Amino acid sequence: MTIKNYSPTRLILAAAALLPLGLMFSACNSSKAADDESAENSGTVAVKVITLQKTQLGSKLKLPGEVKPYQFADLYAKVNSYVKIVNVDMGSQVTAGQVLATLEAxxxxxxxxxxxxxxxxxxxxxxxxxxxxxxxxxxxxxxxxxxxxxxxxxxxxxxxxxxxxxxxxxxxxxxxxxxxxLVIRAPFSGIITQRNIHPGTYVGPAGKGSDKPLFRLEEQRKLRLAIAVPEVYTDDVRHATDVKFTVRSMPGDTFTAKVNRIAGSLDVRLRSEQLEMDINNTDGKLLPGMYAEVNVPLPGKKDVYVVPKGAIVVNSEKVFVIKSVNGKAVWVPVERGNESNGMVEIFGGLSDNDMIVQNATDEIKEGTALHPAK
Incomplete structure (x- = not known):
């Protein structure tokens, strides 16, 4: 069907009906543009705000660790002598007092x-x-x-x-x-992990007759898990009790260890504190020398302010949050604490019920008018 089939009278009536709709659409666009221009000229920034309340942030610290024997001993000959009899081999399970080898002089x-x-x-x-x-x-x-x-x-x-x-x-x-x-005995129960002698071998005290020990004995039914905790977390880990860890050779298994020993001083080279956990290894699944990924629970400090990570602004000059005071932006310098799941502890000149900008940026200058975003 084409326009030429319509009479001139019908075309005039149709145009007259569409005219009010066009005028209404034009008016709406003009109103919206005017509102945007008014907001821009006023300098007011729409922001999301949160109300500060003291709480406690629990977090986890992931650190590499090393599995070690609970105790070990490198056994040397006390006197210069020759090996007469060897009763054990590498991998042998021995008990305390068991004769490992007999020497002759x-x-x-x-x-x-x-x-x-x-x-x-x-x-x-x-x-x-x-x-x-x-x-x-x-x-x-x-x-x-x-x-x-x-x-x-x-x-x-x-x-x-x-x-x-x-x-x-x-x-x-x-x-x-x-x-x-001349009779070499096991000082404790464990497993022989090294054997460096055979009958007839000349042996003697360390550094004189032998460069290597006769045997290396390790206790493996109980192990140690050692980690180095960075200085910034040393106060928090003192409250840790049990930790979870995994090893590469068994990615599907999670093991538990109990915190038993804290060094009490920092390694001056690494600026870290040594932490040791005891592991029950009666099933023998873990081996000394394995590397572990350790999750250390950090209960966090009590009664601290916690904000979303996006509320903290970091620039070349300082770290700060933006507080809304009487509808105006105020920069408040802060120090960060522990961080977990997108939340961060902050310390600074803040009080309960302060209104903090959640989506902060250094483009919001001090004194900028703020109004809560819907």
Missing amino acids: PEMNTQLMEAQSRLHTREAMFRASSSTYNRLLKTSRVPGTISPNDLEMALEKMSADSAELLSARSSYQEVQQMLGY
């Missing part, structure tokens, strides 16, 4: 025999001098039979022989003790 046997011979000689000499003194002492009870000088010399001889006997006995016990070091 032939010259030690010779020393023991010599010490034993000296001991017997000194015992005989002491028995003789003691007997002589006792006889003289008994005889001297009859006046004029024994001179005091002879009695005194006998006493001195007995005292000297007694000292020599004690010295010989001490030397004999020392050699016996050194022979006892």
Whole structure:
């Protein structure tokens, strides 16, 4: 259907009907433009505001950690000797006092025999001098039979022989003790993680006969988890109790450890404090040397102001929030504390029920008129 099918009268009537609609649309646009221009000229900024109230911000601190044996020992030979028998191997589970290896040192046997011979000689000499003194002492009870000088010399001889006997006995016990070091025993229950000897190996004290230990023994039924806490969080972690952690080799498992030890001082190089947790590892799933990702719960300080992260403005000069005072913007310098889930602790010249701009920016200058956004 085309326009030429309509009569001129109908076209005039249609145009007259559409004219009021066009005038109304034009008027609406003019009104909106006028309102926008008025708001822009007034300098008022529409903002979202929050009312300050003191609360407590709980958060979690993620830190790398290292799993360590609860205790370990590098076992060396006490005396220069040769390995005679090895009773364990790498991976062996041992108990406290168990014999791990036996060493031999032939010259030690010779020393023991010599010490034993000296001991017997000194015992005989002491028995003789003691007997002589006792006889003289008994005889001297009859006046004029024994001179005091002879009695005194006998006493001195007995005292000297007694000292020599004690010295010989001490030397004999020392050699016996050194022979006892030829039997290597486990100081505690654990697992042998290193074995560096075989029968016939020459061994000796650390740095002399051996560069490496005979064995390395580790206790693994109980482990330690060590983390380095940055200085800024050292006060908060003192209130932590249990922590959760994961290891790379078992990404689907979460483990729990109990906080047991805090160093009490900072590492001057890393500016951090050492924190240790104990781990129950009776199932043997965890191994010393594993790296862990540790979640440390931080209860946070009580009675502090907490605001959304977007309410804090950071520029080249300072860190601040914008407070609405009688409808005007006021910059208030603050310091930030802990942060968690988009919320941040702030400290500064603030009071309860202060109105803080939630969507703050340094484009909102001090003295700018503010009105709450709908």
